[in-house]
Amino acid sequence: MDRRPDWRARLVDYITEWQPKVFAYGTADCWIFAMGAAEAVTGVDYIGTARDYADREAGLAAIREATGRKSHVDFVYRTFGKLPSIWHAMPGDIATLDAHDGIGLGVVQGEMIFALTEKDGLMLVPLETARGVYAVGEKNRT
Numbered sequence: 001m002d003r004r005p006d007w008r009a010r011l012v013d014y015i016t017e018w019q020p021k022v023f024a025y026g027t028a029d030c031w032i033f034a035m036g037a038a039e040a041v042t043g044v045d046y047i048g049t050a051r052d053y054a055d056r057e058a059g060l061a062a063i064r065e066a067t068g069r070k071s072h073v074d075f076v077y078r079t080f081g082k083l084p085s086i087w088h089a090m091p092g093d094i095a096t097l098d099a100h101d102g103i104g105l106g107v108v109q110g111e112m113i114f115a116l117t118e119k120d121g122l123m124l125v126p127l128e129t130a131r132g133v134y135a136v137g138e139k140n141r142t
Contacts, residue, residue: 001042001044001136001137002042002137003041003042003092003136003137004042004043007040007041007042007092007137008091010040010041011037011040011041011091011092013040014036014037014040015037015107015109015114015122018033018116018122019122020121021116021121021122022121023116023117023118023119023121025053025054025055025056025058025059026051026052026053026054026058026059026062027051027052028116029059029116030072030099030104030105030106030115030116031047031050031059031063031105032047032051033105033106033107033114033116033122034072034076034094034105034106034107035047035105037092037094037107037114037136038080038092038094038136040092041092041136041137042136042137046075046079047066048066048067049062049065049066050062050063050065050066050067056101056102059072060072063075072105073096073105076094076096076105076134077132077134079134080093080094080134080135080136081134081135082132082133082134082135083132083133083134083135085133086127086128086130086133088133088135089108089127089130089133089135090108091108091109091110092107092108092136092137093107093108093133093135093136094106094107094108094133094134094136095107095108095113095127095130095131095132095133095134096130096131096132096133096134097113097115097125097129097130097131098129098131099117100117100118103131104116106125106130108127108130108133109124110127111126111127112124112125112126112127113125113126113127113129113130
């Protein structure tokens with residue numbers, strides 16, 4: 001998968017759309033946020049049918065059914081190339097983060113990560129908090 005030529009503008013527009021959103025499983029959670037960002041960068045729909053669920057367990061079941069992977073983290077691990085360190089990440093890459101209910105997903109933006117939280121909505125957290133980072137559109141790496 002390659003990054004679109006205009007991926008930067010698409011990613012900025014996408015993040016801007018998410019600024020006012022409030023966390024809600026199935027419509028505005030870390031899976032939908034991160035996979036939507038990956039779609040903005042590459043043009044590939046990673047979410048598929050894994051949406052419109054009411055809680056975390058239903059979300060994990062939807063992801064398993066739609067992707068054949070056991071979780072959102074397993075999907076990211078197997079779909080995107082894991083980078084050797086956080087310092088190899090670039091804007092639009094996916095980060096895994098500790099979350100109140102397990103491991104969440106965020107979107108790298110320089111030395112920060114956009115993360116969607118239940119309490120505060122979209123916020124920035126330091127890149128150093130990532131458990132791992134995964135290359136979106138890895139073919140365009142220089």
